Amino acid sequence: MGKPIIYVNSITYANKGQSLLSSQGIVSYIERNRDPLGENGCGYGLRVHAKSLSKALQILKSGNVRILRVDG
Amino acid sequence: MIYFDNAATTYPKPSSVISAVNLALTRYGGNPGRSGYPMSLDTAAKLYECREKAASLFDLNQPENVVLALNCTHAINMAIKGVLKQGDHVIISNLEHNAVVRPVHKLYEDGLITYDIAAIDENDPEKTVRNFASKINSSTRMIFCLHGSNVFGVISPVYELGAMAKKNGLLFGVDAAQTAGVLPVSMNRCQIDFLCMPGHKGLYGPTGTGLLLCAKEKAYNTIMEGGTGSKSRELVQPDFLPDRLESGTVNSVGSIGLLAGMKFVEKTGIDKIHKKESELCRFIFEELKKISGVTLYSDSMTNKLPIISLNIGDKTGEETAADLARYGIAVRGGLHCARLAHEAYGTLSRGTARIAPSCFSTAQEAVYLLQVIKKLAGH
Numbered sequence: 532m533g534k535p536i537i538y539v540n541s542i543t544y545a546n547k548g549q550s551l552l553s554s555q556g557i558v559s560y561i562e563r564n565r566d567p568l569g570e571n572g573c574g575y576g577l578r579v580h581a582k583s584l585s586k587a588l589q590i591l592k593s594g595n596v597r598i599l600r601v602d603g
Numbered sequence: 604m605i606y607f608d609n610a611a612t613t614y615p616k617p618s619s620v621i622s623a624v625n626l627a628l629t630r631y632g633g634n635p636g637r638s639g640y641p642m643s644l645d646t647a648a649k650l651y652e653c654r655e656k657a658a659s660l661f662d663l664n665q666p667e668n669v670v671l672a673l674n675c676t677h678a679i680n681m682a683i684k685g686v687l688k689q690g691d692h693v694i695i696s697n698l699e700h701n702a703v704v705r706p707v708h709k710l711y712e713d714g715l716i717t718y719d720i721a722a723i724d725e726n727d728p729e730k731t732v733r734n735f736a737s738k739i740n741s742s743t744r745m746i747f748c749l750h751g752s753n754v755f756g757v758i759s760p761v762y763e764l765g766a767m768a769k770k771n772g773l774l775f776g777v778d779a780a781q782t783a784g785v786l787p788v789s790m791n792r793c794q795i796d797f798l799c800m801p802g803h804k805g806l807y808g809p810t811g812t813g814l815l816l817c818a819k820e821k822a823y824n825t826i827m828e829g830g831t832g833s834k835s836r837e838l839v840q841p842d843f844l845p846d847r848l849e850s851g852t853v854n855s856v857g858s859i860g861l862l863a864g865m866k867f868v869e870k871t872g873i874d875k876i877h878k879k880e881s882e883l884c885r886f887i888f889e890e891l892k893k894i895s896g897v898t899l900y901s902d903s904m905t906n907k908l909p910i911i912s913l914n915i916g917d918k919t920g921e922e923t924a925a926d927l928a929r930y931g932i933a934v935r936g937g938l939h940c941a942r943l944a945h946e947a948y949g950t951l952s953r954g955t956a957r958i959a960p961s962c963f964s965t966a967q968e969a970v971y972l973l974q975v976i977k978k979l980a981g982h
Contacts, residue, residue: 541833541846542636543667546651561647563639573835575639595665597843 535584535603536562536576537591544596545575551594557583574599605968606933610753610781610910610959612803612810616864620807623863627856635855636832646855653862654845660865661798662789663816670845671853672813675780675801676702681815681848682776682797683707683747685823691744693718694735696759698752698944703778707747717742720943723752725901728760732767739771747776750788754944754957755900756910758786765794780804781908783814784868785877790818805876806868808861811854820844827851876962880909883960883969887911890973896980900948900955912948912955915980920954923979927956930975934958 539545545561552559557579564574579587584601591598606614633643635650654669663669672678679702687693687710695703697720710716719738724730735746746768751758761777768775776797779788784805790798795818802812817823822842829850834841841847868876885904888911891897898914901907915923924936937954938945945951958972 540841540843541831542647543651543654543845544843546648547667550651550655561644573637573832575636 533581533603534578535581535601536578537584537587537601538564538574538576538599539591540574540597540599542575545577547594548577548591548596551590551596552577552579552583552587555586555590557587557590559587576602604931604933605971607958607960607964607968607972608933608935609961609964610804610939610957611935612801613805613807613961613963615963616807616809616860617867619867620809620860620863624809624856624860627859631855631859634852637852646859649859649862650853650855653858653865656862656865656869657814657816660869661783661816662791663798663818664791665820668817668820668844670815670817670848671858672799672815673811673854674803674813675778675799676813678797678799678813678815679703679747679776679778680706680826681823682799682817683745684710684826685797685848686774687716687744688824689715690742691716692740692742694721694738694743694746696720696735696748696943697722697947698755698757698759698941699747699749700753700778700780700944701940701942702780703747703749704943722947723748723757723759725755725757725906728763731760732763735764736767736771739773743771743773745774745776747778749778749780750786751779751781751908751910752941752944753781753910754912754939754941754955755948756781756904756907756912758782758906758908761788761793761795769794781910784865784873785880785908787873790816802857802861802864806861807864809857812857812861814861815848817844823847825850871962877909879962880960880964883964883966884909884911884958886966887958887969887973891976894973894977894980894982896982897976900950909960911958912950913958913976914950914953914955915976918953920950920956923956926979927972927975932972932975 559577631646635647654666658666783800798816802808831846920936
């Protein structure tokens, strides 16, 4: 099972997202957006286990963390 | 040196702050929000911790709405210029620091806004609120008020002013330069839209730090644009906080030091800090009252910040400060960047010398200060 990455607006929102997920028992790793020519250029994402993705998205949305896209 | 100039900046800093700054320089040396290697991410994580701590201390639910500023003046400029537009009217108090007066006056001189000054009554909070309310007109957009005077220690009724502002649909900005870390301030309870503070006074952080806490995230007007490490393909500033108001590399070393300062304040207890400083000031004040030739500018220290302004004989505040410096005592003399306050208290022509302890000031230092002042007053 892969580890998708949830892209967010900024490092601050990545930190916030990681904190929110951690408080709900979901481990995540902050990673740099590796596609600077993509839609938004510079940015960060939260890599989570695929099993946790759906719950993670829910938690982030409830916590007002805007999700740009999910890869993987 | 005996340091009583803590209203300008606190000294010394707690050892934990010094250690944090050292660690920031050696361990957290990456540019936060710019790269993906561990040191950059670790530095960013520390900055987020700083935002979380500030949000927690001042009762703001969103750490992402904590903007790292260079100082309180920077925070105030971002707040005021962030929301006001052509034709708006602002109300400020008669004791404001130039950090508030000058940006407001500049906008006025540029023909963008109008403003009025409302008197703070140090003994009657309800009268203060009425004074502000009486200045409201159809164009009023914002009330901006200090929480505590940096010259005379007067505390403004921010809870009541916030309620009045909300009742009238106005934005409410607060300059907490002298109260952050000394008095409890709740953004939620006082319905504050913008809370501005320095990191280097009552929060015991390094100079070069300040905080702007925004109740709401909006695409505020910006006073500086540049690289934010986000949305780099776009030619415009991001529309979200804190990035919109944080262009260029932030003072990460200072902010990590500020985090340590806030932890120090939280661990020590704001109530204990306030109690200690107030008791010291009360002692100094009561002894000063007994020295003829010393002019004080209130009847008591009740309901005041731990700040005392005084004059000796016919000397100016600057002359008294220079005299005290010769005895190894550090205070600030003059107008304290607060022309309005000195106008209100009739001290514009001579200024005052200002005594402001910190939680590190001691009774022995206060006794020595009083001995010197007694000597300078000719006794």
